[in-house]
Amino acid sequence: MDTTESAASSAAPATPPGQARRLTVLSGPSGVGKSTVVARLRESHPQVWLSVSVTTRRPRPGERDGVQYHFTDDAGFDRLVASGELLEWAEFAGNRYGTPRRPVEERLAAGVPTLLEIDLQGARQVRETMPESLLVFLAPPSWDELVRRLTGRGTEPPDVIERRLEAARVELAAEKEFDLTLVNHSVQGVCDELLALMADH
Template sequence: MALPPARLTVLSGPSGVGKGTVVAEVRRRHPDVWVSVSVTTRAPRAGEVDGEHYLFVDGEHFDWLVANDGLLEWAEYAGNRYGTPRGPVEEQLRVGLPALLEIEMQGARQVRASAPDAQLVFLAPPSFEELVSRLTGRGSEPPDVIERRLAIARAEMAAVDDYDVVVVNDDLARAADELVLLLTAPPAG
């Protein structure tokens, strides 16, 4: 079976929608799928492993990456900075394999501006009420951070038309399989 053309696919959606959970399920069910590991200035959450979940860096190192064009995109979100290291993504595409980025909306817009042929996928919750439940159920952040994330989520959900495809995260296995199909489908056009 011939591989589809190398394609950059961006997965984003509001905080708490389950992006990390869906990507983990994609990797579990389809270990051959390559997912970029983002850098962040935020502290690790319980159970997160440096180099696997994120590359955890300090602000000075993040500034160096920005200044030296080491990031494909970057954004500040809820008081922390996140970015996609440029080199690994470009290498993946150079060898003809699809690349998946799990990033926030601000970063997705930067990717769209620099790589118009990238496929943008919006991961949506079944409802806003479900999103509130997921965010508050985490127990990993104080109420003021949750409120900030919900305010941002409202704006993000209003911008769903900026995306090429919407995947509703109402069933983890189905959402993961749908994302894999999108990664391997030939570009429309």
């Protein structure tokens, strides 16, 4: 597995018509900065399509349905699982998250650069269902920095934070399962490297 800490700027051009793209999956422990990296990447390169996950979690302040997540209840999520409409799904911190299958398959078939931001359980499922996908692990500069980011959010009670820290220990131990690792020293650096990887198709 390659570990990359520096990055070179690159574009992620569309694949020629009729040629499917390889799916890129970004994963890593909670608090490592996945959402921040993806937001920066989408601002500068809107041609990269980010799958919007379905979740049973309640919206956080400022989140909108269909933008950050598709919000649903447990019964709605059960229906999606039963009908095979999710590419992957996982439970985390008492809530469930899943990736709608059809939009991903349609974008890949059309040659659109496609990115998933999902957790370890979901990444493992994608590895099984789409083995040609590129799995990228986003790692923190250090464990202490990850703890600082998780405890500094101020949006969750202590018991949820402790569950996230326990999950983070498990997720960090799974780094070797991924194709390569990017260390989040710099949000822009990680964005540049991700774009380079998506362009190298």
